[in-house]
Amino acid sequence: IYVQKVWDRWQTLNTGMxxxxxSVIALNIAKFNSNKQRERRFIAARAFLxxxxxxxTSYFKSSSRLLIEAWERCGDPGLDRSHPLEAxxxxxxxxxxxxFSRCIADAESDVGDYLAYxxxxxxxxxxxxxxxxxxxxxxxxNVPVRENIxxxxxxxxxxxxxxxxxxxxxxxxxxxxGSDLDWDDYSNAYSNLDIWLEDIDDLEGFTRRAIARSKSNxxx
Numbered sequence: 001i002y003v004q005k006v007w008d009r010w011q012t013l014n015t016g017m018x019x020x021x022x023s024v025i026a027l028n029i030a031k032f033n034s035n036k037q038r039e040r041r042f043i044a045a046r047a048f049l050x051x052x053x054x055x056x057t058s059y060f061k062s063s064s065r066l067l068i069e070a071w072e073r074c075g076d077p078g079l080d081r082s083h084p085l086e087a088x089x090x091x092x093x094x095x096x097x098x099x100f101s102r103c104i105a106d107a108e109s110d111v112g113d114y115l116a117y118x119x120x121x122x123x124x125x126x127x128x129x130x131x132x133x134x135x136x137x138x139x140x141x142n143v144p145v146r147e148n149i150x151x152x153x154x155x156x157x158x159x160x161x162x163x164x165x166x167x168x169x170x171x172x173x174x175x176x177x178g179s180d181l182d183w184d185d186y187s188n189a190y191s192n193l194d195i196w197l198e199d200i201d202d203l204e205g206f207t208r209r210a211i212a213r214s215k216s217n218x219x220x
Contacts, residue, residue, distance in 0.1 A: 049099055049166070052095060069086060074144050
């Protein structure tokens with residue numbers, strides 16, 4: 001009788017606690033299943049990432065040819081800006097967009113942020129490259145400046161270096177490593193792009209100073 005009275009007195013609380021515990025368990029199961037689905041979607045999207053990165057690398061190489069010609073033309077005392085650059089203006093590939101979008105949606109936040117940064121820098125690069133290309137045309141009011149071209153070349157090296165770091169991760173050979181780029185990353189990137197340091201005045205010094213500033217900002 002005593003036990004029955006106690007049970008009657010606490011029945012509502014007991015029922016509520018059981019319902020709460022059941023809800024927590026159900027929520028955790030749903031969250032676990034959702035995470036597993038997201039991981040499977042990311043693995044599927046990552047399978048196409050090496051192809052997207054190869055597309056971008058081809059675009060970067062075409063960009064470097066245009067930048068190198070612009071640099072050389074700007075060093076010519078008899079520069080005729082009304083004459084267009086001989087290097088073809090590279091158009092952005094298309095397939096990388098969907099792959100990057102799917103990876104960003106389902107990747108861990110550090111991977112998603114890394115890919116989003118590449119997209120942001122890529123858009124800025126393409127806009128600057130178009131402006132530079134258009135400056136070598138009749139009637140253009142933009143005057144190409146060597147220091148700007150050096151800066152664009154450095155940023156192109158950054159894009160190539162960021163892309164290089166992704167290949168092994170995209171192929172599943174390594175875990176993601178998002179550490180800051182160092183000089184070796186840039187040196188390899190310039191080599192990939194057929195950009196020789198001796199052909200662009202102080203490109204190495206410009207790059208090393210930019211790396212130092214970036215590290216200083218990160219430490220701060």
